[in-house]
Amino acid sequence: MQLLVLPGDGIGPEITAAAMQVLTALNDTHSLGLAFEHDIIGMASLERHGSTLRPDLIARLPTQDGIILGPVDTVAYPADAGGINVSAYLRTRLDLYANIRPARTPPGAAKPFDLVIVRELTEGFYADRNMAEGNADLLATPDVAISLRKVTRQASERIARRAFELAMTRERRVTAVHKANVFKRGDGLFLDAVRSVALDFPEVTLDDILVDAMAAWLVRAPQRFDVIVTGNLYGDILSDLASELSGSLGLAGSIMAGDDLCAAQAQHGSAPDIAGRDQANPASMILSIALLLNWLGARHARPDLTAAARAMIAALDHALADPATRTADLGGPLGTAAFGDTVTRALLAG
């Protein structure tokens, strides 16, 4: 099984190196037979090849079993053809439509919670992915901008189905988050699609909450939620909120999954404010890779990969449980590389 490793921008190379140390140890100890291919994207690729995502690399993406993708500093990318948003490319062109974003407090937290946000990735308020050609983020006059959102029943139903399937493996509760009081058609269609999929999952309880109220509910009582299903932009914002409430964005693991291909990519961005300082928390990347292994285990009927994902999360939890082996974002003393060492040692100790 072949995994392509693309460290990305900013803190990407640091957190990817730490996470790959853990994955390499896991691959050896569990005899998983994973082969890794390394390449560059983002600013490193722009400087060397004139594009953040080279055509020959694009051609290799669909042939992978999985992709390990660092954050991309899209704000710094040029607007011309060389500045391809790698995340958006994977989401739309390779149809990695389901963004699975857990938010879980570390062991020993005073107010524990454990929820997962299931976010649609291919349409919604992201105007760069709503047109067959061109961009739906338009300037009508120099002083009037119009951004168009697309919501389809097909994309809404399939993301809802992923959410209900996930809920069946957890506490069997789904909360749909929307703004159907204002966007009666767009969010109304999304909500209608979620409700129709719910009919196939009678064991799962469905409720729904307006996105603004949801922000308050997450702060007030995050333990109330199990699986949250929502659109692209709401999910992006709420998942950063939920992760920070769990302790730090640095804990925020995530996958972007299609039907045949999955990419591990942390929720956060390239964190230019701490890049190159050995300060970033690689837990997000380690957890993302564990989620990828879990997805591969289910997709290819490989229980050894599922067990390896569990071992990786157990080692991560072991390191996070002790305040003395946490990174700075959680108030701990460790740097990125030392945290990777700690998780690797916990893994090897079993």
Ligand code: NAD
């Ligand atoms: P960010 O997520 O990079 O950072 C927000 C804050 O969280 C910063 O203070 C940062 O230091 C902190 N943080 C993030 N990850 C951390 C980690 N692992 N450990 C400790 N602290 C961490 O958001 P931003 O600064 O608004 O965006 C920077 C760039 O990343 C922008 O170009 C943006 O477009 C891009 N971005 C990319 C992705 C992605 O690749 N999936 C996601 C979000 C933002």
